[in-house]
Amino acid sequence: MDRLIAGYRKFRATTWPQERDRYEELASKGQKPETLVVSCSDSRVDPQTIFSAGPGELFVVRNVAALVPKYEPDAHYHGTSAALEFGVRVLKVRRIVVLGHAHCGGVQAMVEGAPDLAKDFVEPWIGIAKELLTTKPAPAHCDKLVHFETETVRLTLENLLSFPWINDAVKSGTLGLHGFRFDVSTGVLGLLEGEGFVSVD
Numbered sequence: 001m002d003r004l005i006a007g008y009r010k011f012r013a014t015t016w017p018q019e020r021d022r023y024e025e026l027a028s029k030g031q032k033p034e035t036l037v038v039s040c041s042d043s044r045v046d047p048q049t050i051f052s053a054g055p056g057e058l059f060v061v062r063n064v065a066a067l068v069p070k071y072e073p074d075a076h077y078h079g080t081s082a083a084l085e086f087g088v089r090v091l092k093v094r095r096i097v098v099l100g101h102a103h104c105g106g107v108q109a110m111v112e113g114a115p116d117l118a119k120d121f122v123e124p125w126i127g128i129a130k131e132l133l134t135t136k137p138a139p140a141h142c143d144k145l146v147h148f149e150t151e152t153v154r155l156t157l158e159n160l161l162s163f164p165w166i167n168d169a170v171k172s173g174t175l176g177l178h179g180f181r182f183d184v185s186t187g188v189l190g191l192l193e194g195e196g197f198v199s200v201d
């Protein structure tokens, strides 16, 4: 716990005085983020850090492998879909960004099977993307995990369109969908364009 408490004290001493006005304004007026980020829970891929975002800028949904299931309004516990509903319909974000990354343990589990101790929830969750193993097999010449990290971002973007209110907003031009991949080892961000990711200058 010491590391967390020390980190909090640093925040209070340095960040809070700088951002205080912003926090107070957000507290009184409410949040109005323009961007919703679907990111992996991976500790190395923090959207706030990567996009140098301040308080109130990003509405973030994090889960294993940055996946979005298809639209299934039923009585199950749809945490990711609930966050999408709130962000898109209530907060009216202007864009959804799907942030995949290199060395993704979730994608690796999808390709190679979940670890033995992660069968209860991780296994069915990554099943969302399992169809890719047959619908988009990795070409012989390319890195299998990089290929599926790319295709998983693409599938998530497709699944977002299965939500009728996302589809409508995209069609009317009030909502944009974008895919990114963060390379943990180089710190370079790629934007999904056509066949693959193009490094952002």
Ligand SMILES: [Zn+2]
Binding pocket: 040, 041, 042, 064, 065, 066, 101, 103, 104, 105, 106, 107
């Ligand atoms: Zn990951």
